[in-house]
Amino acid sequence: MMTKTVAQLLKETKLQEVDIKGWVRTFRANRFIALNDGSTINNIQCVVDFENTDEGTLKRITTGAAVHIKGELIESQGKGQSVEIAVGSIEILGDSDPETYPIQPKKHSFEFLRENAHLRTRTSTFSAVMRLRSSLSFAIHKYFNENGFYYMHTPIITGSDAEGAGEMFRLTNLDAKTPPLNEDGEVNYKEDFFGKETNLTVSGQLEAETYAMSLGKVYTFGPTFRAENSNTSRHLSEFWMIEPEVAFMDLAGNMDLAEDFMKSVITYILENNAEDLEFLDQRLFDEEKVKPQAERSEMRLIEKLKFVTENNFKRVSYTEAIDILRNSKPNKKKKFNYIIEEWGADLQSEHERFLVEKHFKCPVILFDYPANIKAFYMRLNEDGKTVRAMDILFPGIGEIVGGSQREERLEVLKEKMAVLDIPEEELWWYLDLRKYGTAVHSGFGLGFERLVMFTTGMGNIRDVIPYPRTPQNAEF
Known part of the structure; x- marks a missing residue:
């Protein structure tokens, strides 16, 4: 007899003998076990014949216990499920201490569950979130594989700063107390492991560009790191990035690719993770009912996902967007926290959401941003003041994707690097491409955790990655 998962058994119509293992979610009246094995948001009810089960075993069936059950799949006698298991035998696997087990069958705060992140996927919310994270990962690889992209593993250790922001984690094996110094008293990194100053990467983009210029279409999907001392609900020190790079593709093609990609991966989870999404949709709806009306989302979770998949993305220049925002009611009545006064302003989430949710009522792609608020590698337009950058804006979250046509002209790229004081010798190989x-x-680039937040409705980025790394926190 093969061991089956809870997900498989709940779909069965044939009554049969079963063999199943899982964790006890609840045990009621010394008779009813709600069993879950992680394969589905749903539990299967196992009915114990307590008259034929010894008292010692009954006492050990507690929340969190791992059990091995053999019995018969029968039509359910109660409401809420079509089948249940009449337990023939039950074996308790390992130890379980009900007095100290932290994940009890009651509502726990997300802060408490972060402190117990090694056990939080035993809850319905976090098991649903992590199944969705897994499905999104698969959908991303599936999309690129089916569209002729090659998967590239870019370096995690780097000697360059792709973003030019300087917020990087230094990597060294020099003695922390007495590092070797050069003549002017600074650390002599020539004696370090790699013979130069190195860091953990903030992006695989620059290396991916090198492969795109020989393989045509490549993508990266890996961990990136940023030493930004920020404790907001939107920042992590370690996070995952998806970064495709395509040769012979201009900005218009880039926008086409990004729109098609986002619709594809979201469609995948709508079709393959319906139960988890329905649970999270209801969870978010119940959570928002207690909020003041002004703070509630205008769309439910699944509605928001379909808003993306069922609408064409509106393409709007940064200049047009600034005019719309400057003349909007929230701006004129000073309802925005950041008032838009002139061209060149760096847009905030409140502005991006206004464009998506209030003005255009569809996802928006903004393009042709001011050069001075974007990265050095973005292609300068003929006007000399804007670059061929694009950002995709979604409801509830604002910017979710950022990209550009890359600067392919050697002299222009050199001039931009000189202005930003980026040494040519640091990126000699990048210049060689030109x-x-x-x-x-x-x-x-798409921050994977931002995508998981959007698709699950979770409000804190720490709750969509297994073990969050943030300032003063590297537990587990």
Whole structure:
């Protein structure tokens, strides 16, 4: 007799003998076990014949216990499920201490569950979130594989700062107390492991560009790190990035790719994770009912996901967006926290959400941003003041994707690096791409945890990654 999962058994119509293992969610009246094995948001009810089960075993059937049950799948006698298991035998696997087990069958705060992150996926909310995270990962690889992309593993250890922001984690094996110094008293990194100053990467984009210029279409999907001392609900020190790069593709093609990609991965989870999404949709709805009306989302979770998949993304220039925002009621009545006064302003989430949720009522792609608020590698437009950048804006979250056509002209790129004081010798290999067979190319970046937040409705980025790394926190 094969061991089956809870998900498989709940779909069965044939009554049969079963063999199943899982964890006890609840045990009521010394008779009814709600069993879950992680394969589904739903539990299967197992009915114990307590007259034929010894008292010692009954006492050990507690919340959190791992059990092995053999019995018969029968039509359920109660409401809420079509089948249940009449327990023939039950074996308690390992130890379980009900007095100290932290995940009890009651409502726990997310803060408490973060402190017990090693056990929080035993709850319905976090098991649903992590199943969705897994499905999204698969959907991302599936999309790129089916569209002719090659998966590239970019370095985690790097000697360059792709974003030019300087917020990087230094990597060294020099003695912390007495590092070697050079003549002017500074640390001599020539004696370090790699013979130079190195860091954990903030992006795989620059390396991905090198492969795009030979393989045509590549993507990265891996961990990135940022030493930004921020404790907000939207920042992590370690996070995952998806970054495709495509040769011979301009900004318009980049926007086409990003829109098609986002619709594809969200459609995948709508079709394959319906039960988890329905649970999270109801959880979010119940949570928002207690909020003041002004703070409630105008769309439920599944409605928000379909808002993305069922609408064409509106493409709007940054200049047009600034005019819309400057003349909007919230701006004129000073309802925005950041008032838009002139061209060149760096848009905030409140502005992005206004464009999506109030003005256009569909996802929005903004393009042609001011050069001075975007990265050095973005292609300068003929006006000399904007770059061929694009951001995708979603309801509830604002910017979710950022990308651009890359600057393929050697002299222009050198001039931009000089202005930003980026040494040419640090990125000599990146400049070589503009010397040997240069061509138009484009790409974008998507923070994976931002995508998981959007698709699950979770309000804190710490709750969509297994073990969050934030300032003063590297537990587990």
